[in-house]
Amino acid sequence: MRDLRDLTRYRxxxxxxxxxxxxxxxxxxxxxxxxxxxxxxxxxxxxGRRILEAILNGEKIETDGLRKMVD
Structure with a gap:
């Protein structure tokens, strides 16, 4: 039981x-x-992660580009 409580607290x-x-x-x-x-x-x-990754890679993202990435 103690191990389960420890795991729950850690999670x-x-x-x-x-x-x-x-x-x-x-x-x-x-x-x-x-x-x-x-x-x-x-x-x-x-x-969202795909867009964040593109931003991190230095890609320029326009509003139209965002809509394409989301679809």
């Missing part, structure tokens, strides 16, 4: 860290005037 801690990092990334994007939430409901879904 909860990992989820908290993941959420903190997602919030940090979202804030950085907003501060950079990159408003992905106007195009995507979940910026950490498949399409």
């Amino acid at each position: 909860k801690k990992l989820i908290h860290h993941r959420t903190s990092e997602q919030n940090r990334i979202h804030k950085i994007l907003q501060d950079a005037n990159i408003k992905l939430t106007s195009v995507l409901s979940d910026i950490f879904g498949v399409s």
